[in-house]
Amino acid sequence: MKTLIYGAGLLGRKAYSILKSRDDLKIVGFLDDAPLMTESLVCGIPVIGQGRDLRRLMREGIGAICTTLFDGEARIEISRLCERIGFEIIAAISPESNIDPEAVIGTGNIISENVSIGKGVVVGDCCFIAPGIRLGIGENVEDGTNLQIMDSGSTPHKRKNITVLSEDWR
Structure with a gap:
C-alpha cells in the first residue's frame, strides 16, 4: 500500500527506519508543514507536500499514513483528520x-x-x-x-x- 509519513523530523526518520522493511508498504513520501522542507529529500525519500495536500494525495491513490509529529496532541489531531479523510493509520x-x-x-x-x-x-x-x-x-x-x-x-x-x-x- 502506498504510504506517507507526516513529519520529516527525527521522529519521521525513526518511523521510516522501522517501516521501510515492511513488504506490505511502499513509502512514497513525507509530508511536512515547514515550507523549507517542501521538495527536499529525507532518507532519500521526497517531501511531497504539506497537511493541506492530504485530500489530493488520497485521491491520487495513497492509502496509508504514519503521523510522526513530536507534539502528542498534534499527532492525535492529525491522525484523526487523516482517518476522516480515509487514510489507514499505520503504526511503526x-x-x-x-x-x-x-x-x-x-x-x-x-x-x-x-x-x-x-x-x-x-x-x-x-x-x-x-x-x-x-x-x-x-x-x-x-x-x-x-x-x-x-x-x-x-x-x-x-x-x-x-x-x-x-x-x-x-
Missing part, C-alpha cells in the same frame, strides 16, 4: 521491541527498538515510546504520550502530555 513498531501478546496496543503508535511492553499493559493511540522504556503490569499509557529516557543528569518532568523520565526512574 520496531521488530526489535518486545511486546507481550496480552498487551493492548492502540493505533498509530511509534514503538522503538529495545522497548519492553509487558502482559496486560494498555498503550493508547498515537504514542511514541523511545528506546529503553520498560512497561510492566498496570503501567498504562494515555493517547498521545511520548515516553523517553534522558541521561542521568536530566530532571524528570511532564509537560503538555510529554513524559520524560531520567534513568533512575527504572
Whole structure:
C-alpha cells in the first residue's frame, strides 16, 4: 500500500527506519508543514507536500499514513483528520521491541527498538515510546504520550502530555 509519513523530523526518520522493511508498504513520501522542507529529500525519500495536500494525495491513490509529529496532541489531531479523510493509520513498531501478546496496543503508535511492553499493559493511540522504556503490569499509557529516557543528569518532568523520565526512574 502506498504510504506517507507526516513529519520529516527525527521522529519521521525513526518511523521510516522501522517501516521501510515492511513488504506490505511502499513509502512514497513525507509530508511536512515547514515550507523549507517542501521538495527536499529525507532518507532519500521526497517531501511531497504539506497537511493541506492530504485530500489530493488520497485521491491520487495513497492509502496509508504514519503521523510522526513530536507534539502528542498534534499527532492525535492529525491522525484523526487523516482517518476522516480515509487514510489507514499505520503504526511503526520496531521488530526489535518486545511486546507481550496480552498487551493492548492502540493505533498509530511509534514503538522503538529495545522497548519492553509487558502482559496486560494498555498503550493508547498515537504514542511514541523511545528506546529503553520498560512497561510492566498496570503501567498504562494515555493517547498521545511520548515516553523517553534522558541521561542521568536530566530532571524528570511532564509537560503538555510529554513524559520524560531520567534513568533512575527504572
